[in-house]
Amino acid sequence: MPEKSANVAVLLLCFFLCIFSLGEASGEEKEPEYWSSTFYGLSWELSGSFGGRPAVLESAQIDALSLAATYGSADLFRPVPLRLRAGLGWWKARPFMVSAGMEIALLELLSPAHTRMTGLYAFADVHMRISTTGIRFSFEPSARILIPLHGMGGIALGVGYDTDIGLTWHIENMNGVYPLK
Amino acid sequence: MVLLLAIGLPLLLGSCATTFSAGNGKLSYGSMGGTSRGSFKNTASAISIISPLLFPITKPNENLDDLIDPELAAKGANAAENIEIRYGFDLFGLLISSVTGGILNWGYVSVSGNAISK
Numbered sequence: 001m002p003e004k005s006a007n008v009a010v011l012l013l014c015f016f017l018c019i020f021s022l023g024e025a026s027g028e029e030k031e032p033e034y035w036s037s038t039f040y041g042l043s044w045e046l047s048g049s050f051g052g053r054p055a056v057l058e059s060a061q062i063d064a065l066s067l068a069a070t071y072g073s074a075d076l077f078r079p080v081p082l083r084l085r086a087g088l089g090w091w092k093a094r095p096f097m098v099s100a101g102m103e104i105a106l107l108e109l110l111s112p113a114h115t116r117m118t119g120l121y122a123f124a125d126v127h128m129r130i131s132t133t134g135i136r137f138s139f140e141p142s143a144r145i146l147i148p149l150h151g152m153g154g155i156a157l158g159v160g161y162d163t164d165i166g167l168t169w170h171i172e173n174m175n176g177v178y179p180l181k
Numbered sequence: 182m183v184l185l186l187a188i189g190l191p192l193l194l195g196s197c198a199t200t201f202s203a204g205n206g207k208l209s210y211g212s213m214g215g216t217s218r219g220s221f222k223n224t225a226s227a228i229s230i231i232s233p234l235l236f237p238i239t240k241p242n243e244n245l246d247d248l249i250d251p252e253l254a255a256k257g258a259n260a261a262e263n264i265e266i267r268y269g270f271d272l273f274g275l276l277i278s279s280v281t282g283g284i285l286n287w288g289y290v291s292v293s294g295n296a297i298s299k
Contacts, residue, residue, distance in 0.1 A: 034267045034291075042279040113269045113288060150283025151232065152275060175279045180269030180289055 034181055035114040039083060041070030041103075041176030043156075047089070049165040060169060064089030064097045070176060072103070081105045085125070095136070101125030116153035116176040119146045127162065138164030146174055199233040201266050201290075203246040213262040215299035221252035221261070222293035227268065229286045241290040242268065248292045258296035267291045 048062040072083025082104055089097035101124050108119035121144045129136045142160020149155050158170035202208060225241035225248055227233060233242065241248060249261055267290070270278070274287040 034265070035269055040272055040275055042275055044279065044282075115270060150278065151229075151286040151288065152270065152278035152283055154283070173279070173282055175275055175283065177270045177272075177275050179271045179275075180267060180291060 035178040036181055037074040037178065039070065039072040039074060039081070039176060039178055041068075041083070041085070041116070041174070043068045043070070043087075043153075043172050043174045043176075045087070045089070045170055045172040047168060047170045047172075049162065050167045050169065062091050063094055063165060063168070064091045066090075066097065066099065068099065070103055074178060081108065085123070095129035095131035098128045098130070099125045101140075110178070111148075111151070113151065114178040114180075115151060116146060116174060118148045118154070120144070121146065121156070121158075123158075123160070127164070129164070136164055138162050140168060142168065142170060144170060144172060144174070152177060199227075199242050199268060201242050201245060201268075203249075204244040205246045207246060213260050213297050213299070215260060215297040218253075218256040218258040218296035218298050220293065220295050221249075221256060222291065223248040223252050224289050224291040227286075227288045227290045229288075231284060232286070233288075245290075245292055248290070249294075253296050256296040258298045260297040260299050261294040262297055264292060264294035 045064075045066045045068060046062060047064055047066065048060055050060050066087045066089030068085050068087030070083050070085040072081055074081060076082055082102055084100075085103050086100045087098075089099065104122040104124075106120045106122055108121075109117045111117040123140075123142045123144065125140045125142070127138045127140060129138070140160050140162040142158050144156040144158035146156045147154045152175040154174060156170070156172040156174040158172065160168045160170065162168050226239055227241050228238040230236035230238065233240075245266065249264075253259060253261060268288060269291075270286075270288045274289070277285055277287040
């Protein structure tokens with residue numbers, strides 16, 4: 001079963017990467033702008049699971065404190081920008097985690113400085129958890145809502161479902177910018 | 182509730198826009214005319230705690246003349262037209278904001294335009 005989940009995860013990641021490549025190739029020529037069309041993001045995220053009992057918050061446990069980098073292009077699917085993301089995470093007595101995936105900005109409002117302000121995001125991540133007992137792969141679709149709190153973004157709250165650990169929660173200090181040229 | 186507002190309001194303001202002005206009252210609008218001396222561009226760091234509206238450390242946005250005057254002087258000009266003012270961040274600013282949890286903002290104010298000699 002875990003092997004099947006890993007295969008599905010890899011296939012989904014390949015699918016999104018293909019879409020990303022096709023979109024990039026079909027991008028139209030545009031007028032030069034004051035801000036770069038390349039998006040860069042850097043976020044800290046505390047994530048965990050509900051221990052199999054989503055109704056009981058007391059059962060929530062921390063899985064990892066992660067640092068994730070995001071990269072994307074404004075020219076790619078302008079209505080719903082797709083971005084690549086990758087990160088590393090760790091927490092005491094938990095497996096070391098390496099993640100890679102996609103961020104889809106379903107609804108996004110940028111600040112006048114072209115930074116993240118608020119939005120609704122869908123994530124699709126593949127996680128590799130490394131521990132002394134071995135390596136486990138999982139796939140996690142999740143959603144975030146970004147609450148604007150500072151000049152570069154804010155706090156994002158989210159939930160998801162990890163094929164390995166079940167229902168998950170996320171609290172993320174989400175930063176992102178189209179840099180000034 | 183008051184505590185929530187005291188914490189939340191400044192943080193929300195952190196995501197708002199800022200104001201732009203000149204310290205010498207020369208920021209104007211109108212048809213210039215005169216001899217073109219070429220284009221100019223100048224940039225300064227806009228550093229603040231939480232928001233430029235709350236705890237600004239540097240205020241280039243309120244002293245745009247400090248960015249424009251040296252450029253005009255260098256070109257032998259005394260006026261400017263087609264002025265464009267931009268506020269934004271770069272990757273260093275992204276790193277600073279990420280490390281400090283958004284408390285410290287390190288952005289840039291950039292002014293460009295055409296220098297005119299009248």
